[in-house]
Amino acid sequence: MPLLALLVLALLLAAAGCGTRPPAPSPPRPSPPPTPSPSRTPLPSIAPRQRDVRVPFAASGRYAVVPGGAPARPGRGSVVRYLVEVERGLPFDPGEFAAAVHRTLNDVRGWARFQRVDHGPVRVRVALSSPRLTIRQCRPLRTGGTLSCWNGTRSVINALRWAKGVPQYGGDLAAYRNYVISHEVGHSLGHSHRPCPGPGRLAPVMTQQSKSLGRCRPNPWPFPARKPREERRDRRSEARAERGPG
Ligand SMILES: [Zn+2]
Numbered sequence: 536m537p538l539l540a541l542l543v544l545a546l547l548l549a550a551a552g553c554g555t556r557p558p559a560p561s562p563p564r565p566s567p568p569p570t571p572s573p574s575r576t577p578l579p580s581i582a583p584r585q586r587d588v589r590v591p592f593a594a595s596g597r598y599a600v601v602p603g604g605a606p607a608r609p610g611r612g613s614v615v616r617y618l619v620e621v622e623r624g625l626p627f628d629p630g631e632f633a634a635a636v637h638r639t640l641n642d643v644r645g646w647a648r649f650q651r652v653d654h655g656p657v658r659v660r661v662a663l664s665s666p667r668l669t670i671r672q673c674r675p676l677r678t679g680g681t682l683s684c685w686n687g688t689r690s691v692i693n694a695l696r697w698a699k700g701v702p703q704y705g706g707d708l709a710a711y712r713n714y715v716i717s718h719e720v721g722h723s724l725g726h727s728h729r730p731c732p733g734p735g736r737l738a739p740v741m742t743q744q745s746k747s748l749g750r751c752r753p754n755p756w757p758f759p760a761r762k763p764r765e766e767r768r769d770r771r772s773e774a775r776a777e778r779g780p781g
Contacts, residue, residue: 553676553684553719553728553743588698592680593667594624600653601633607648608641615640615649615724620662625694627663632697636661639716644756646717646724659723660689661716669693682745683715685722692719696745703748714744714755721757 598620607614617640619633633651640649664672666680672691673684683693692715700711717740729739731749737759738744738751 553678553682553722553745588626590626590694590698591624591665594622594665594694596665596668596671597623598662598664599623599629601629602653603630603633603651604653605633605637605651607650608643610648612648615647615659616652616655616657617649617659617661617720618652618654618657620660620689622662622664622668622694625663625665627694627697629663632663635712636716639713640720642713642756644758644761646721646757659720661692661720662689663692663694663697666693666695683719685719690716690719690723692716701745703744704753707753710753710755712755714740714753717755717757718744 599622601619601621619629619636621627621629621632637649637651639645640647662672669678669683669691670680672686672689673682676682676684676686678684678693681693681695683696684691696715697712700706700708704711704714721741726741728743729741731738731742731751734750736751737754738748740754740757742749742751744753
């Protein structure tokens with residue numbers, strides 16, 4: 536293969552997802568803005584029983600689109616249409632998975648506003664997949680049966696990681712789930728991997744945090760400095776209280 540073709544192939548693979556591959560050359564990027572302190576909003580906890588889910592290495596190998604839909608959060612800007620798929624035979628409730636994905640994608644700290652549909656043209660499919668189906672869907676990226684990926688059509692979410700998280704998230708499974716959805720859908724919007732910007736900083740969501748945080752701290756959000764609505768409302772009412780009547 537000519538050298539140019541090899542280079543193009545390497546760049547395509549680098550943009551594709553999260554599997555293991557040799558590092559590809561990348562152009563210099565402007566450094567990211569300073570990362571503010573993490574949000575004080577507590578993340579929802581995951582019921583203990585969900586941690587005990589045993590994920591089989593393989594399920595049916597066939598996806599089912601989760602029926603129904605959900606509107607994008609209110610706000611300005613364009614809306615991304617997406618759908619959710621769950622491999623038949625996995626020990627997860629498809630509706631619960633779709634609801635969790637939708638909450639993450641429409642969080643004010645997320646990428647954009649997302650409308651879930653179950654048909655028609657979509658920008659991205661978010662697909663909960665057994666390790667074996669993940670391996671198949673993510674080729675030629677090497678996921679080792681544990682990583683997730685973006686394969687050009689689907690954000691392939693490995694059910695094993697969805698169930699167990701990763702040690703570097705310190706047992707905060709809800710936060711890890713926010714991360715893996717935000718990261719793999721980030722690829723669908725054209726975002727590539729980013730390195731840890733420095734010791735003690737929040738990891739960009741496009742850092743491969745499932746592999747390593749480097750010397751960064753975990754961060755599941757594209758825009759971690761944005762405040763969730765409840766917190767903003769609280770601050771507004773605090774400000775009103777401080778001003779007082781008259
Ligand atoms: Zn990735």
